[in-house]
Amino acid sequence: MKLPTSTEWALHCATTLAQLPAEQTVSAAQLAAYYDLPPAYLAKQMQLLVKAGVLTATTGPRGGFRLGRPPARISLLHIVEAVDGTSPPYECREIRQRGLGALSPEECRNTCILAAKMAAAHRAWRDSLAGVSLADILAELPAHAPERTRDKLAGR
Amino acid sequence: MKLPTSTEWALHCATTLAQLPAEQTVSAAQLAAYYDLPPAYLAKQMQLLVKAGVLTATTGPRGGFRLGRPPARISLLHIVEAVDGTSPPYECREIRQRGLGALSPEECRNTCILAAKMAAAHRAWRDSLAGVSLADILAELPAHAPERTRDKLAGR
DNA sequence: GTGGCTATACTCGGATAGTAGCTGTCCGAGTTGGTTCGG
DNA sequence: CCGAACCAACTCGGACAGCTACTATCCGAGTATAGCCAC
Numbered sequence: 001m002k003l004p005t006s007t008e009w010a011l012h013c014a015t016t017l018a019q020l021p022a023e024q025t026v027s028a029a030q031l032a033a034y035y036d037l038p039p040a041y042l043a044k045q046m047q048l049l050v051k052a053g054v055l056t057a058t059t060g061p062r063g064g065f066r067l068g069r070p071p072a073r074i075s076l077l078h079i080v081e082a083v084d085g086t087s088p089p090y091e092c093r094e095i096r097q098r099g100l101g102a103l104s105p106e107e108c109r110n111t112c113i114l115a116a117k118m119a120a121a122h123r124a125w126r127d128s129l130a131g132v133s134l135a136d137i138l139a140e141l142p143a144h145a146p147e148r149t150r151d152k153l154a155g156r
Numbered sequence: 157m158k159l160p161t162s163t164e165w166a167l168h169c170a171t172t173l174a175q176l177p178a179e180q181t182v183s184a185a186q187l188a189a190y191y192d193l194p195p196a197y198l199a200k201q202m203q204l205l206v207k208a209g210v211l212t213a214t215t216g217p218r219g220g221f222r223l224g225r226p227p228a229r230i231s232l233l234h235i236v237e238a239v240d241g242t243s244p245p246y247e248c249r250e251i252r253q254r255g256l257g258a259l260s261p262e263e264c265r266n267t268c269i270l271a272a273k274m275a276a277a278h279r280a281w282r283d284s285l286a287g288v289s290l291a292d293i294l295a296e297l298p299a300h301a302p303e304r305t306r307d308k309l310a311g312r
Numbered sequence: 313g314t315g316g317c318t319a320t321a322c323t324c325g326g327a328t329a330g331t332a333g334c335t336g337t338c339c340g341a342g343t344t345g346g347t348t349c350g351g
Numbered sequence: 352c353c354g355a356a357c358c359a360a361c362t363c364g365g366a367c368a369g370c371t372a373c374t375a376t377c378c379g380a381g382t383a384t385a386g387c388c389a390c
Contacts, residue, residue, distance in 0.1 A: 002372090003157050003245040004334060011270045012251055027362065036255030041336050047364065059362045060343035076273055089159040095168060099192030101308040113296050114167045117232055121284035128277035140269050152257040158333090160373060183323065197375050203325065215323045216382035 001089050003080070006045045009037055010083045011076065013046070014054065016153070018071040018134045019146040025064035026153060034153055045083050052082035071134035077126055090118035157245050159236070162201045165193055166239045167232065169202070170210065172309070174227040174290040175302040181220035182309060190309055201239050208238035227290035233282055246274035 013031050020026070028046055032039035046065055049055040056068040067074065092115035096103050138146075169187050176182070184202055188195035202221055205211040212224040223230065248271035252259050294302075 001157055001159050001240050001245045002243075002247075002334095005247075005249065006335085007246060008249060008251060008270070011274075015270065016257075025362095029362090034255050034257040035251045036258075037251065038336060040338075043363070044336090044365090050363090057363060058343090059341095059364090061345055061361045063344075063362045065363095076270075076277075084157050087158075089157045090163060091158075091161075093161065093164060095164060095191045095193065099188075099190050100311070101172075101190040101305065102192075107298075113293055114164070114171065114232075117285070117288050117293075118167075121232075121281045124284040125277050125281040128280040129273070132273050137269055137273075149257065155256070158373095162374085181323095185323090194375060196377075199324070200326090200375090206324090213324060214382090215325090215380095217320095217322045217384050219323045219383075221324095 003084055006041070006083055007080055009035065009042055010045050010049060010079050013042070013065075014049065014067070014074065014079050014134060015137055016149055017055070017065060017067050018074075018138055019141075019149045020066075020153075022070075023066065025058050025062065025066045027064040030064070030153055049079065049082045052078065054078050054082055067134075071138060074134045075130045076132045076134075076137075077129035080129060088119065088122045090115070090122065092118075159240055162197070162239055163236055165191065165198055166201050166205060166235050169198070169221075170205065170223070170230065170235050170290060171293055172305055173211070173221060173223050174230075174294055175297075175305045176222075176309075178223065178226075181214050181218065181222045183220035186220070186309055205235065205238045208234065210234050210238055223290075227294060230290045231286045232288045232290075232293075233285035236285060244275065244278045246271065246278065248274075 012035060016031065016034065017026060028043035029039050031037070031046075032042045046055060046057070050057045050065070050068075053068050054074055055065045057063070057065055092112055094108070094112070096112060097105070097108055168191060172187065172190065173182060184199035185195050187193075187202075188198045202211060202213070206213045206221070206224075209224050210230055211221045213219070213221055248268055250264070250268070252268060253261070253264060
C-alpha cells in the first residue's frame, strides 16, 4: 500500500497556494522551480486537482493555478483523493463464494466481516484526513511563512 | 493506494485456520482448493505470514500451516502488514528543503506538518485494524461455521 | 511378531518470467497581453 | 493623441515511452510417514 510520490507534491503546492492572496495565480513552472520537481508531471497532477475542484486553472499569460475554494473548505482528504483516486485500498473479491468452501449466495447477503473491518479502518483514515483543512495547516505555520513564500515564488 | 489482492487471501486463510483445532495443519494446496486460488502464489503469501510469526509451518507429509499464536493475540494488522509490509503509505521526501523555496535545516527541526497529519491518519488506520483480533472475527461468525469449514477442507 | 531400515511421497522455500500502474516527457490548442499601425 | 487590429509569447490540456512492484509459476531441499525386510 503506497501513495504516489506526487501526493506530497499536491499537498505542498496546495498549501503554498493557500498562503497567497485569493486571486493570485501561480504557474506549474513556478511551482516546479519552487520545489525542484519535473514541471510537466507536476502540471499533470495539478490538472487532477482542478478536475476535483480543489484548484482553478487559468490559461494564457499571467495565468496559472489558484485555490478553487476557501482554505477552510479544502481538506487534506480532498487533495489526497484527487491525485490517488477514491477507490478503497482493500477490494473484496468475494473469494468466500469460490472454491470448495464456497458459501451460498444466501449466506452472503451480509457483507463479509473481514471486508467490513477493512472498510472501517479505511473510514478511520478518511475521517482523520477529512478533519484537517488547509486553514488548519496555515494556522500551524510560522507567522512569517506567507510573506516568505510570496517573495521566494517571485524569485526574490 | 492499493493493497495487494493477496491481502484478502491472507485474511481469509488465517480466519479459516483459526476455526480449526490448534494442532491441525492445513497445506497450501488445500487452502488454494478451498478458495480457488493459485496454489504456488498463495504458498508464497503464507510464507510471509510465517516470517511474521502469525503462522507456523511444518514440512513433510501431514505437514502444512497452523496459527503461530492464539487467535486472540493475532490482529488484522498483523496479517495485513505481514503481506503488505510495514512501511507507511505516505513517505515524506522533504521537498520543502529543495528548490527555490528550500527551507534551512534549522527550520526543519520539527517534522513537516503535512507529514505529521498523514502519519496521524495512518496511525488511525493501524489502530483500527490492531483493535480487531481473529478471536473477534470468530465471535461474529455463525455457530456452525467452524464445523462446516472443517468438513469442506477435508473434502466432505 | 517385532524392531530397524529404506524408499517414497508430500511438504515448504527460494529463484525465475509476465503484466499493470505510477513516473516522466513531449507537443498541440487556447488565451491574454503588448505592440503597431491607422485615423 | 486615441482606438482597434494584429502578433507573439505564455498558459494549460491530453497523448506517448520507461520502470518499479505485484502477480503468477516452476523446480529443488528437507522431512515424517508407510512399507519392507531381517531377526
